[in-house]
Amino acid sequence: MTPLASASAQSRDNRDSRAEQRQERAQKAQRQDRRQVRQEARTENRQGRRQVRQEARTENREERRDVRRDARVENRQDRREVRRDARVENRQDRREVRRDARIDNRQDRRRDVRQDRREDRREVRQDRREDRRDFRQDRREVRQDRRQWNRLWNRGWRNDNRYDWQRYRYTNRNLYRRGNYYAPYRNHSYNRFSIGLFLGSAFLADRYWINDPWQYRLPPAYQGTRWVRYYDDVLLVDVYTGEVVDVIHDFFW
Structure with a gap:
């Protein structure tokens, strides 16, 4: 092989190597961006649910003196809306995970999807436990208030x-x-x-x-x-x- 041909081949190899490195860096940056987007979405979801539950508990404490059917209906509607929003957001997150996972190779896709599903199920179970705990607490407070009012009836x-x-x-x-x-x-x-x-x-x-x-x-x-x-x-x-x-x-x- 002549020196000119050898230099040309080495130049092509260098270009191919740099192209592969740029492609790997781009893929790695895409994966990092997707992980960051999913993490931010989950963080916002948790903060939103915590804020909604905190507001609901505060309103329930302030309105215990006027415990009537409308209060219970509003509490049920609020909890339904929270759970409905959580389900919609979880579905959207899962769709985004599946869509992004198709771009990666099969091994990364399976690992990410399984991990996200575990986290989603864990968060949903935790949210349900907290919702049930809040509902039981609110119902207990309502019963206590009603019993106290009934005892104040002047016979x-x-x-x-x-x-x-x-x-x-x-x-x-x-x-x-x-x-x-x-x-x-x-x-x-x-x-x-x-x-x-x-x-x-x-x-x-x-x-x-x-x-x-x-x-x-x-x-x-x-x-x-x-x-x-x-x-x-x-x-x-x-x-x-x-x-x-x-x-x-x-x-x-």
Whole structure:
């Protein structure tokens, strides 16, 4: 081989070597960029979920005095939205992982996909545990608040002459003849309820409500409770928990 040919061959080898090095550096930079993008996306997802859960817990603590059905519905909607957003983001992350993995070789693709799936499943399980823990805590706080409010019910209204229902019933007998009582369940038998027991939700239907307590000389029910008829008895019931707050037996004829 002549010196000119040898130099030409060596120049081509040098160019090929530099091209391969540039290609390897480009591939390595692409992989690093993709890993950084996935890491930033996961970090933002975690921060977003933590912020949403923190805001939900703060709102729940501030609104414990007005514990009603709307609060529970909003909490459920918030948690559904958080889980829905997490699922959508996880799907998008997995799609990006699969799309980027096709560019790499099979070994790197399998390793990255498996690792990302493990991390995604681990994060989803952790988020579900935290959501269940928050839900149980919120429900426990709601029950405690409701029980405290029920204990504050003043049963001394019986000493108030305005609510002397017995004397009023003596002069208005027909008003207290409500007719037959039809239980929501077939073959249901009467149970004598007392304060602190719980009435089933079926017995809280609006057809059992006493919409005008003053008509029977009963005190008004405070927020979250209702006077309901149960056979010939009348019960003051917490509509959220079903707890019996006050009871008058043999109220109706």
